[in-house]
Amino acid sequence: IHPKEKVSGVQLVFTKLHAGGKFGQGNYEYSGGLHGVGASVTNALSEWLTVEVYRNKKVYKMSFHSRFNKRKNKIESGLPDGPLTEEPMSGNKKGSYIRFMPDANVFSETVFDLDTVEERLKQLAFLNRGVEITLIDERITMAEAKRTRMLFSTDEETENEEGEEGVENEEIIETEEVFEEQQGQQSLFAAFDQFASENEPYCVVFRFDGGISDYVKSLNDGKRRLYNIPIYHKTVKNDIQVEFSIQHTGEYRESMFSFVNNIPTPEGGYHEMGFRSGLTRVLNEYARSNGFLKEKDANFQGDDFSEGLSVVLSIKMANVQFEGQTKTKLGNTEARPAVEASVIEGFNAFKNVRGYKKVMEEIIKKAQGAAKSRIAAKTAKENARAKNSIDGLTLIGKLAACSGRKPELNEMFIVEGDSAGGTAKQARVRQFQSILPLRGKPLNVEKKKLAQILENEEIRTMISAIGAGIDPDFKLDKINYHKVIILSDADQDGMHIRCILLTFFFRYMRPLVNAGHVYIGMPPLYKVYKGDKVEYAYDDKELDEKIKIIGKGYQLQRYKGLGEMSADQLWETTMNPATRNLTQVTVEDAAKAERMITTLMGDKVEGRKEFLAKYANFNKRDAFIDKIEKTDKKEV
Template sequence: MQSSTYTASNIKVLKGLEAVRKRPAMYIGGTSERGLHHLVYEVIDNSIDEALAGYCDEIICTITTEGNIRVEDNGRGIPVDIQKDMGVPAVQVVLTVLHAGGKFDDKSYKVAGGLHGVGVSVVNALSEFLEVNIFKDGKEYFMRFERGLPVTELQVLGDTNKTGTVVTFRPDPLIFETTEFSFDYLTSRLRELAFLNSGLRIILKDERSGRVHDFKYEGGIKSFVEYLNQNKKPLFPNPIYISSVKEGMEFEVALQYNEGYQENIFSFANNINTTEGGTHLSGFKSGLTRAVNTYIKNADLLKNEKVSPSGEDIREGLTAVISLKIANPQFEGQTKTKLQNSEVEGIVNSAVYEKLMEYFEEHPAEAKNITMKSILAARSREAARKARELTRRKTVLESGSLPGKLADCTLSDPEKTELFLVEGDSAGGSAKQGRDRSFQAILPLWGKMLNTEKARVDKVLNNDKIQPIILALGAGIGQEFDISKLRYHKIIIMADADVDGSHIATLLMTFFYRYMRPVIEEGKLYIAMPPLFQVRKGKQKVYVYNEEERDKAIREFGEKGVLVQRYKGLGEMNAEQLWETTLDPKNRKMIAIKMDDAIEADRMFTILMGDEVEPRREFIQENARYVKNLDV
């Protein structure tokens, strides 16, 4: 551990806390589950910044039995001496003043994540209460805040030989739609942070369930890539690792190809997941494309080829993690999803190109595997282009340019319409009769659905089960997908409530995730929840979704004379029943498919639909106890 003074003089005040409680979405992106968990990340980011500066090697995040969050670190501890501009203890300034913190002082932190000094004060403002314990200079200090305002003075609780900070808070139920934290939600981000900071130990505990995760990865982002590829078939055993330090910027990337067809690149700047990429990502892509094409040209591998690999071809089957540490990051927007530092692109491009060319010279077998995969992808792209042209010609030639089995709705405003993808012709027929044809369109699906996890885009485009979906939605596919052209803003998968139905739903979700991902990202994909039972007595009837609800309904009706009908499939319901239970917006139940964590989503779809059987078995065994109302 290094040692350094970190006192009130390091805390620079820019502006006061004002509109956070009135407009929380401006600061944390919303008041739903995502915004709620963002509070935790902001507190942890402060501890991570201590780790980046070299003063912290362990962070413990706990969901308490009361449902609060406690974050502990063994860093230097937030300063407690009087901050000269404000005349109050520095910890009070950090927790109550927007844009106040050590991140504005170059001496305290060389690089930092968080929301540039608004983070922990925003957490305080949006919490019913926040308590901070500080272990510093041989003393333990304590202070409590409620809805952003101090309710105690800074107190000395006693002597200690520890250093660090403990922040405990409860989100304000007046602000958030939910205040229940998800262990799995937090697991994804904390695992990510442990990968990005090699050697840092991050422990996540849930006192409600007793679950604990202990993350520490000495291999850093190389271990991250191995984790992402663990259920895939890599082309070579060890990830390629590139690092460079230049002009005050630290850059590293780990990459490994697998036998699949999907591109998975995750980019980070100062530990922040830049989901929209930016200059570090574009620099990496350019350097990679340049290196592979240079190697192909030098080896004269295209002499008999009609096409040459594009950047997209070269990234087929690539898994990569890019991590950048930079002193003054410039992001697009407050939530920092895109890096904008212009100087980064050229530096990263050059570093990737030079180091990859060295690697290719030293590892000719791996270089050949990568380049041949790129050439095969280029051939596939050409085949896909022809398939798209054929699809477009069919679209122009066929009447209405829509699939024949589609029963379209009369309204044309996408925001008001919904498309049901219905398993089987029988259920499709009932759905067509039972729907509200003004805004509900029905597309029956038949036969065995293609597993798009194992297929290149040309095979997907040519598949007679997938083509009708692409045509009906009218927004293209893959790189050409344009969500603004989507013909329906609700897409609802309607399959039987059994194992086969679940399999079909998973195949369809995999298709949307791999080839129309914005549909999931923008919350337009749903799964219908048809009932399992109808319970009736005389003219009274109720539809229920599991055995527990069935038994409750029987008791309420009085057991004598009660009739129970179990639906084995959607095809057993007539049009009226299908409307009452699954189509009518007033009564139906649906699950909204979310994708808040692309890394875990990719891993899940690989496990569920990939070639490896054992990881799928383990996943089902591990997660079965967390699934409710599973009917097999």
């Protein structure tokens, strides 16, 4: 019983705001919470919640419910069903068991998404080396999971293959384990319960004895790695625990994932600043002292060392200050010098490892190539600016710009093909809708350097139209449109174009995606009609519903391309804000998106073949053919 509040600790934590353990002295060394309200808010937003605490050979139980108070005419949430109960138990089990049901009166969606939960638990297992996390989903069986879900490979299956088709046959450096802490038993990249039968609930166990080094390896799955063993270091500076792991690849972009007290910080912060400054400093010192940089040569820039670099940075500290309630950016200035010093210390320790010089030479060679590309890209940018300098000269005849001057109201449709682009121009509302037709397939940026990308006319046109530049200089507050809508045909070519454009936005306009400004337009697949009665269906399931609405005697048309629709039809089905279907593009898990883009859009063909062989349904019946056959038989 709490001496001041006169209730049990369980009741206090689950019913009183700001009662979290982070506010007590010595309860937690580090905490990701800000206000100590997680447990109490979860209880308040749940239809019911039960707690079991195991300690001192006893089990303590308490339950809570939400109830409708007739007298007050309102729902009262998180009320205790009774006092905390106590029962003896055998054994020395310790821990807590909490179950809850989200309240449907509060949330429109109360079903937990397995992919989201699984990715977060996997991430936590990476960040907490050796901790075993078990996920069980009783909604699906092991057999169903193996048929329908992407399962992760083991570490043994992700090793590099020298001379693989489509990849330069460059020597892969063999190094010993960089630090003793990396040694140990093989990590588990999703170990499924070997003893579970096909009909038992889905169960996966995450445990990574390599910790964040295993995280880096998973990020680089399918990429050509310049050295096999990630560089790893862990230390404490000024009461801040710093842990990082890095590995360079043959890619052109950086993949950086940072965390504070296990909380992802996708917008970075002072810890990322410290990492970049430390890495730039220590690598420039090596390059200069070993003759890679002559006396008159300028230092490499930070971006030169970032090309192809995969990084996981995890720090733990007290009194965390995030910028904004969403905890996406670290605001503690003291994190910068602590991380910078840790990076320098880590590379100094790396000097004692066999293979150090070979690894460092590969890193510097990569930076030399990146510096040349940077200079070429700068020239390409200047040329692009010159071409676009006279009132956006390259956009004339391409972009049908809207007349509105408020970006928050404006939207731009990127439309596949001149024909559909012309129809879209007729259908649009000029006040707030712009149309940018694409001629042919855009460039797949995953396989190109920035200088090559900026030479592509379609890419330059998109950059100019959006108006905010590209990473790393992308300025979100400069965008001309708060909705950038990809509008392509519903066939394979259209899907390929969507993938190519999404890859470009993810790689070079990530803030645009993260802010929720990228959408996919959803034109209908079918038109069901009889006389003046018309219904549009956007998928096969909806087709059945629309056929029932129209009734017997219906006629059916399938749209193969946007160009088959008139301007009125395109407006009504796809462009009218009141009636259209848009899918907002979001990135729930950047690491997973990174792996998918590398697999599906990268150089390695084998990865795509394996993905398609495993997940593509080549035996699916064509719903349109089924309906036509049905129509012919019944003569409707």
